[in-house]
Amino acid sequence: DTQTQQWQAMSRDHHLPPFSDYKTLNARGARIITRADGVYLWDSEGNKILDAMAGLWCVNVGYGREELVEAASRQMRELPYYNLFFQTAHPPALALAKAIAEITPAGMNHVFFTGSGSEANDTVLRMVRHYWAIKGQPEKKVVIGRWNGYHGSTVAGVSLGGMKAMHGQGDLPIPGIEHIDQPYWFGEGGDLDPDAFGVQVAEQLERKILEVGEDKIAAFIAEPIQGAGGVIIPPDSYWPKVREILDRYDILLIADEVICGFGRTGEWFGSDYFGNAPDLMPIAKGLTSGYIPMGGVVVRDEVVQTLNEGGEFYHGFTYSGHPVAAAVALENIRILREERIVERVKAHTAPYLQKRWAELAEHPLVGEARGVGMLGALELVKDKKTRERFTDQGVGMRCRDHCFDNGLVMRAVGDTMIISPPLVISTDEIDELLAKVRRCLDLTAKDMRA
Numbered sequence: 001d002t003q004t005q006q007w008q009a010m011s012r013d014h015h016l017p018p019f020s021d022y023k024t025l026n027a028r029g030a031r032i033i034t035r036a037d038g039v040y041l042w043d044s045e046g047n048k049i050l051d052a053m054a055g056l057w058c059v060n061v062g063y064g065r066e067e068l069v070e071a072a073s074r075q076m077r078e079l080p081y082y083n084l085f086f087q088t089a090h091p092p093a094l095a096l097a098k099a100i101a102e103i104t105p106a107g108m109n110h111v112f113f114t115g116s117g118s119e120a121n122d123t124v125l126r127m128v129r130h131y132w133a134i135k136g137q138p139e140k141k142v143v144i145g146r147w148n149g150y151h152g153s154t155v156a157g158v159s160l161g162g163m164k165a166m167h168g169q170g171d172l173p174i175p176g177i178e179h180i181d182q183p184y185w186f187g188e189g190g191d192l193d194p195d196a197f198g199v200q201v202a203e204q205l206e207r208k209i210l211e212v213g214e215d216k217i218a219a220f221i222a223e224p225i226q227g228a229g230g231v232i233i234p235p236d237s238y239w240p241k242v243r244e245i246l247d248r249y250d251i252l253l254i255a256d257e258v259i260c261g262f263g264r265t266g267e268w269f270g271s272d273y274f275g276n277a278p279d280l281m282p283i284a285k286g287l288t289s290g291y292i293p294m295g296g297v298v299v300r301d302e303v304v305q306t307l308n309e310g311g312e313f314y315h316g317f318t319y320s321g322h323p324v325a326a327a328v329a330l331e332n333i334r335i336l337r338e339e340r341i342v343e344r345v346k347a348h349t350a351p352y353l354q355k356r357w358a359e360l361a362e363h364p365l366v367g368e369a370r371g372v373g374m375l376g377a378l379e380l381v382k383d384k385k386t387r388e389r390f391t392d393q394g395v396g397m398r399c400r401d402h403c404f405d406n407g408l409v410m411r412a413v414g415d416t417m418i419i420s421p422p423l424v425i426s427t428d429e430i431d432e433l434l435a436k437v438r439r440c441l442d443l444t445a446k447d448m449r450a
């Protein structure tokens with residue numbers, strides 16, 4: 001057997017990878033990724049692949065950054081681990097908390113560290129309920145999320161999220177979680193213009209609040225731009241209307257910044273992009289550029305003041321504020337700041353990417369090409385005018401396979417193709433990305449005609 005076949009056998013015999021249909025995977029064999037540099041991956045067969053997903057929306061500074069390796073090894077030598085449970089602290093966690101406060105929206109100056117985005121959302125659920133209990137309103141405990149939202153794979157993450165296929169496994173959501181529709185204009189907007197649709201879906205929030213009881217709602221949780229759901233960019237009218245409703249009923253806003261955070265939109269956080277002032281922000285992914293697991297919840301000062309009055313918050317993780325992860329995150333933020341990567345995305349590479357991306361709307365297979373910052377989505381359709389979809393549900397997967405076979409990682413969410421490249425991608429690499437996308441769209445169109 002070749003080395004690749006040996007690895008595939010190990011996968012089949014011993015490994016249960018996430019989000020996988022094991023039968024299908026084992027039949028075709030896992031693709032083995034062995035190394036990476038810049039915006040490129042290499043597989044075990046030596047193929048060079050442009051990673052237009054930055055891993056899983058996370059490798060913001062690109063692969064192969066020696067400074068991050070150095071930061072990790074330095075910290076491992078100095079203090080590889082210590083917990084934060086015994087009224088203890090260590091310099092990396094403290095320096096990181098301060099650095100995060102410097103880049104987050106005004107009035108958000110504290111962070112609770114977790115090991116992942118899912119743990120951040122478990123934390124945020126407990127935290128908002130705890131907050132209202134301290135304020136003497138323990139009945140304010142329902143959290144409203146959105147259909148097709150994604151907040152992770154733990155029990156709380158799946159429950160807050162709105163992925164019906166996930167709810168169907170494990171008897172979820174847990175009680176006390178409600179969902180409203182997403183602001184998905186292309187798919188669900190019908191004949192409405194985008195802003196009218198944005199207001200209409202935002203108003204569902206108010207109807208849900210009144211249905212459940214206006215004194216029972218703790219918080220609304222949403223991604224500024226829904227990522228895993230298909231890069232759902234809300235119409236301009238959406239967020240201002242949501243904010244107005246939340247203020248009217250004294251409900252906290254949780255902006256899940258796990259994808260949008262750390263520069264993805266060309267601003268530091270998606271909330272900055274939309275001019276939102278959330279009360280709590282789960283973060284992860286771009287916090288360390290994915291080099292090491294870490295997440296957290298950034299908390300508004302007013303919420304912290306209340307938590308301070310609540311006695312001990314019985315919550316935390318062995319790896320909360322892990323010193324090595326914190327050292328890597330700190331160095332990652334230093335790179336983002338000193339190389340002015342977020343500013344460069346906003347002023348230079350995002351406008352370039354978005355201009356070229358929009359041109360894809362001319363392709364016969366593309367019903368809509370949308371994007372913000374370093375995020376993009378293409379809606380694959382059978383009929384551009386009527387937005388009729390292919391009955392063959394596999395069109396996205398087909399396109400994704402063509403991409404992989406032609407040296408490009410582009411993700412398929414149903415019939416929506418998605419990119420989220422490293423923020424450091426150059427304009428030449430964007431040209432290469434676009435050329436590959438076009439070729440794969442052509443190959444997919446040919447399949448669909450056959």
Ligand code: PLP
Pocket residue numbers: 056116117118119121150151152153223227228256257258259284285295
């Ligand atoms: N929240 C959002 C918006 C995400 O996209 C993700 C992961 O994709 C998560 C939470 C969960 O993060 P993790 O996979 O680190 O648990």
